[in-house]
Amino acid sequence: MNNPVLATVQIPTDVASLRSSIAGDVYVPGDEGYDEARLAWNLYVDQHPSVIAMPESAIDVVKAVRFARAEGLRVAPQGTGHGATAVESLEGAMLLKTTRMRRVEIYPASRTARAEAGAEWQDVTIPAAEHGLAALAGSSPDVGVMGYTLGGGMGWLARRYGLAANSVTAVEMVTPDGRLVRADAYNEPDLLWAVRGGGGQVGIVTAIEFTLYPVREAYAGTLFFPLERASEVLHAWRDWTDTVPDEVTSVGRILQFPPIPDLPDFLRGKQFVVVEAAYLGDEFEGAELIRPLRELGPDMDTFAMIPAPALQDLHMDPPQPVPGQGDGTYLTDFTPGAIDALVATAGAGSGSPLLSVEVRHCGGAMATGGGNGAQTNTDARFMLFGVGLTPTEEMAEAVRSHVRVLLDTLAPWRAEYDYYNLREEAAGADEVLPAESYRRLREIKARYDAGEMIVTSHPVRPAR
Numbered sequence: 001m002n003n004p005v006l007a008t009v010q011i012p013t014d015v016a017s018l019r020s021s022i023a024g025d026v027y028v029p030g031d032e033g034y035d036e037a038r039l040a041w042n043l044y045v046d047q048h049p050s051v052i053a054m055p056e057s058a059i060d061v062v063k064a065v066r067f068a069r070a071e072g073l074r075v076a077p078q079g080t081g082h083g084a085t086a087v088e089s090l091e092g093a094m095l096l097k098t099t100r101m102r103r104v105e106i107y108p109a110s111r112t113a114r115a116e117a118g119a120e121w122q123d124v125t126i127p128a129a130e131h132g133l134a135a136l137a138g139s140s141p142d143v144g145v146m147g148y149t150l151g152g153g154m155g156w157l158a159r160r161y162g163l164a165a166n167s168v169t170a171v172e173m174v175t176p177d178g179r180l181v182r183a184d185a186y187n188e189p190d191l192l193w194a195v196r197g198g199g200g201q202v203g204i205v206t207a208i209e210f211t212l213y214p215v216r217e218a219y220a221g222t223l224f225f226p227l228e229r230a231s232e233v234l235h236a237w238r239d240w241t242d243t244v245p246d247e248v249t250s251v252g253r254i255l256q257f258p259p260i261p262d263l264p265d266f267l268r269g270k271q272f273v274v275v276e277a278a279y280l281g282d283e284f285e286g287a288e289l290i291r292p293l294r295e296l297g298p299d300m301d302t303f304a305m306i307p308a309p310a311l312q313d314l315h316m317d318p319p320q321p322v323p324g325q326g327d328g329t330y331l332t333d334f335t336p337g338a339i340d341a342l343v344a345t346a347g348a349g350s351g352s353p354l355l356s357v358e359v360r361h362c363g364g365a366m367a368t369g370g371g372n373g374a375q376t377n378t379d380a381r382f383m384l385f386g387v388g389l390t391p392t393e394e395m396a397e398a399v400r401s402h403v404r405v406l407l408d409t410l411a412p413w414r415a416e417y418d419y420y421n422l423r424e425e426a427a428g429a430d431e432v433l434p435a436e437s438y439r440r441l442r443e444i445k446a447r448y449d450a451g452e453m454i455v456t457s458h459p460v461r462p463a464r
């Protein structure tokens, strides 16, 4: 083993028994396929687990967890690796990659879906649409249903139907002691509470069930303005958010596209302030709602009626794995002072290296429709997220430090807790979740995972 990194990775002693007992593949450092299997969607992340298991079924997950227990390994569940930046070190850990468990079932009569642990949102939104139904998917088709939902899940339907976590009706989960259990309204209520927004802290979820909603299409699109108009447009957008119904979810955003060939001409190397919005209603009402922003005179206007699954392209997320660094938080409000601070930090002439600085409008069902879970109603009115591409270490340092400046600058408006999914820097769950949620999660963690076997992005230290 010439690679100095591999030389330091602890390899389990009895890996042959795991290989022979599960249907999926198993890799240890030095194996052909190990380097490909350890890749996360976020290519900046360089993870070096002691063993990688790629289960094909819930039974494989049970066997892998029991093996990890016997070997004294921690276990890091991962679907796509979109959320891999903040995950704790995988030294001495098993990376449990669920990419081969992508089966999805849609139940039109009960308006629910069941997705296996490795399903991506596009695996759900497209078949659900055949029945006139929509899921509370995020902004990107290849984000995993699992990590997104366990960590909250704010998409284009959020102000009307809330966070995805609060639409979870059941999970099947392998607990750290190797039992396959079902948590729903009647069984294991604490586990169900913990997965509704508490991240994957208490076990490996093998399948998740959630409510679908009767949304066939939306009036949605983006207004593009020159970046120099950021202050005017963001002030106008903020005032407008006070006037719209819960059927509108929108984002005010600064975008600086790199001059790379993968992008279409109209975006490549260009800089904009944009408003993206989706209205769950008809074209006439939608156009009336958008009118005040349209009257500002955008350079480009893409608003139109679109089928619900096409919402996945509205946010223009990268369609393939990329290296990136970002971070975000909830804001109590996006006041005129906060807008000016954001424009000074990320607008024209600021020298910002960030690809995107976005502010999402919260409220609506996010504030009132919560229910029983670790991320219930939020009183934060906006959410902030900044991110940049990091193809080199030099760019990574510049992006990291500018994201820090952005969050420090907006600190006066920062809520008392963050948004779990978009907190991409390492942080304990106590720094991210509302204090009351953290306390309860900590008690549940102590009962189900006192040994802290499960590796996550925002760890809970169990109460002792």
Ligand SMILES: Cc1cc2nc3c(=O)[nH]c(=O)nc-3n(C[C@H](O)[C@H](O)[C@H](O)COP(=O)(O)OP(=O)(O)OC[C@H]3O[C@@H](n4cnc5c(N)ncnc54)[C@H](O)[C@@H]3O)c2cc1C
Binding pocket: 077, 078, 079, 080, 081, 082, 083, 084, 087, 098, 117, 137, 138, 139, 140, 142, 143, 144, 145, 146, 147, 148, 149, 150, 151, 152, 153, 154, 155, 199, 200, 201, 203, 204, 205, 206, 317, 318, 421, 422, 455, 456, 457
């Ligand atoms: C391009 C992009 C767009 C995004 N858009 C949105 C958005 O619109 N709204 C939003 O809310 N968030 C968004 N996010 C954030 C995203 O929700 C998080 O990164 C989320 O963690 C991704 O889930 P995943 O399953 O794809 O990622 P993974 O990295 O595979 O999983 C993230 C974490 O979830 C937990 N987890 C995953 N699978 C399991 C399991 N089977 N059992 C237990 N725990 C598990 C683990 O702790 C894991 O580290 C976006 C991120 C990116 C990169």
